[in-house]
Amino acid sequence: MNTEEFRIRGKEMVDYICEFVDSLPDKRVTPNVEPGYLSKLLPDHAPHDPEPWEAIMADVESKIIPGMTHWQHPRFHAYFPSGNCYPSILGDMLSDGLGCIGFSWVASPACTELETIVLDWFGKAIGLPKHFLTLEEGSKGGGVMQGSASECILVVMLAARANAIKRLKNQHPNVDDAVLLSKLIAYCSKEAHSSVEKAAMISFVKMRVLQPDEKASLRGETLKRAMEEDEEAGRVPFFVSTTLGTTSCCSFDAIEEIGRVCRRFPAVWMHVDAAYAGSSFICPELKPLLAGIEYADSFNTNPNKWLLTNFDCSTLWVRDRFLLTSSLVVDPLYLQHMHDSKTIDYRHWGVALSRRFRSLKLWFVLRSYGISGLQEYIRCHCRLAKYFESLVLKDGRFDVTNDVKMGLVCFRLRGTEGQTENEINELNKKLLTNINGSGKLHMVPASVHDKYIIRFCVAAPNPTQEDMDYAWDIITEFATELLEITDKNAELANMSDALIKKRKDTLAYKRSFFVRMVSDPKIYNPAIVKSAPPVQQRPVERERQMSQTAPSTNNNSSWISWPLAFFFQSTDHDNGSNASDLAIRFRHLDTMVRLKNPSQGRRGSGSPSPERDASRSPRGLSPTMYRKHNASPTKN
Incomplete structure (x- = not known):
């Protein structure tokens, strides 16, 4: 071409x-x-x-x-905004066209110096203390552009680690560096970004994850207790990562409290990660959320999230740039130049050597929109988030689960009465899965205090109230459908449970009825009692009164239960009596049945069963009765 x-x-x-x-x-x-x-x-x-x-x-x-x-x-509401605008695109286009690799001042003076100036501009707009600005008189700090917030956190943790080991080495010069490294421990909140934990893995240091309060905010007292416990255990606190605007629910750690705690411990580096929320501090009404920044040793935010600047563009400021660069300096001869003692070489400020001309696009955006235009953009997002929150609060089926201060609203279905927390979590998971599967909206979940929540972020470059209405219509439409299905399933489950219980109860009753019928302790045949333990007199007397034809027994007889088939087929051959009528009383039915001896004929008018005459047909006989029936001699 x-x-x-x-x-x-x-x-x-x-x-x-x-x-x-x-x-x-x-x-x-x-x-x-x-x-x-x-x-x-x-x-x-x-x-x-x-x-x-x-x-x-x-x-x-x-x-x-x-x-x-x-x-x-306009229907993308996942994660956080991915900044973009035409001036930013043109800035990247120009950077790619210029094709410089600005790893040092001499490699491209304009690339280095514009980055320094733009970072000071942006830092002042945010409201950072003067010691973070490169060109402020007497400042040892400065700003640099990194590829991502993950890189920012990694490089400051490496700097904090190097500084801590250097201090410990001065105190224990004969101890190996590896031993000193094993003593170091860093801290962050459970709501901190996963990049903090990854940085600890790369840095090979221990990381203690602390529980935030009910508003998902890490508090100073929690940190203080943890650091004191670790000191008593022989560990050395060296790094604390705090967050302003957490990924899960945009919560804010109490950095003023935390800062005061960090000052009580020697050489603890306090970092503030404001990857999303940091850009919003250009608005005066949001600056109070930055309270306590004076305690921080470093601060990062991403214009490529919430300042209309396309990826990659992550900004980092440090209180003392010499602590940062001394931990990362590798200075071969081919990279040295005659001005390196009085200029900034950004190759010492990060992991990568080669650097794009990233400051061009941020410069284009700051100049094209001005601070006032960018403030209006951020206020628009915040205003629409509050409007969306009002829509959620009007619907009694939902809860808002975060304190809406920025452009993020977290919500969830409440569930129905009697549902467990796990069932409510599954309900919300199904709702989000159904919505995302439709392609009409895109949102992502988070877990806060073990609750599954749905994150709705105002993310489009030019969002409108109609976009919020559309999104809420989609959400409620899917929610209504899901709840109807859930209710129907619950109703069917309840009906099914009731039917199963009814069947079980019926079967149990029938079994119980039969067992009682064939095992009634008042039904006995004294003719087969060989030896019996003593029984009470009163039941025997009552039985004799009700059945005059029943054979008598001595007072030492016991009640013995036998299957009805036995009684239907039994005879009195043992005592040689022809008068073998047997009276059976079904105590639970208030019924008495008189059984005839088989020798008197099976086709008599009396039925041996209160329900049916089982002897009339082989089909009506139990297997035992059927065998005995077939084995009986032919009657005359």
Whole structure:
């Protein structure tokens, strides 16, 4: 591609980007593809020969765009905003066109110096103390751009670690550095970003995660107790990471309390991570949330989240830049230059050596919008978040679970009466899954105090109240559908439980009825009693009164229960009596049945059973009765 074709293609690309941005509302916010979809559409090797530009762009449209999650979509409410605007895009375009690698001042003086100036501009707008600004008289601090907040936290933890080991080495010069390293311990809240824990893993230091209060805020007293416990155990506190605007629910740690605690311990580095909320402090009404920043040793925020500047653009300020750079300096001869003693070389401020000209896009944004324009942008997000909160609060089925101070609203379905916390969590999980699966909205969950919540972030560059209404309509529509299904399932489950219980109860009753019928202790045949323990006299007397035909027994007889089949087939052959009528009383039925001896004929008018005459048909006999029936001699 030569210059002339680039002019053409560049203009076409600008048009393509504009059309793409304008058409976003008509697209799904999330793609409808499965993992591995792209490998099936593209060749497994790079082309050997050049391909026409038209073919490349056709593949972008047919293969790449369908697999995109659209972070600038008005229905995108996940994570935090991904800043973007046309001045920022043009700034990145110019940076890429200039193609400089600004790792040192001499490598590109303008790249280095513009970064220093822009960081001072932004730091002043936020309201940072003067000791964080590079160009302030007497300041040892300064600002630098990193690729992400994760990088910011990592480099300041490395600096804090190096400073702590140096101090311990002065106190214990004969102790190995590895032993000293094993004593170090860092602290953060349970609500801190996962990058803090990852930084501790990379730095090979212990990390103690502390429980926040009911508002998800880390308090000074909690930190103080933990640090005192660790000191008593022989560990050395060296780093505390705090958060202003946590990822899960945009809560704010009590950095003023924490700062006072950190000052009581020697050489503890206090960092403030304000990746999302930090940009909002350009608004005077939000500056009180920054109270306590004077205690901090470092502070970071991301313009690529909430200041309309596209990724990557994360800003970091430190109180003492020499503590930072001394822990990261590697200075080979080929990187040295004659001005390094009086200039800033940003290669010493981070992990990477090579650096893009990132300050251009932030410079473009600050100048194109001005502080007043950026303040209005942030206020718009905050205002719409409060409006969305009001919609949630009007619906009694939902709870708002965070203190809405910025552009994030956390909410959840309350669930129905009698549901457990796990069941309510599952209910909200189903709701979010259904909404995201539709492609109409995109949100993500979080867990705060072990409760599953749904995060709704105002994220689009130009959001409107209509976008909030639309989002709430979608949420309530899916919630209504889910609750109706849940209620029906619960009703069916209750009915099913009731039917099962009824069947069990009925079966149990029938079994009990039969057992009592065939095992009534008042039913006995004295003829087969060989030996019996003594029984009370009164039941025997009552039985004799009610059944005059029942054979008598001595007072030492006991009641013996036998299956009815025995009584239906039994005879009195043992005592040789022909008068073998047996009277059976069913105590629970208030019924008496007189059984006839089989020798007197099976087809008599009396029925041996209160329900049916089982002897009339072999089908009506139990297996025992059936066998005895077939074994009986033929009657005359």
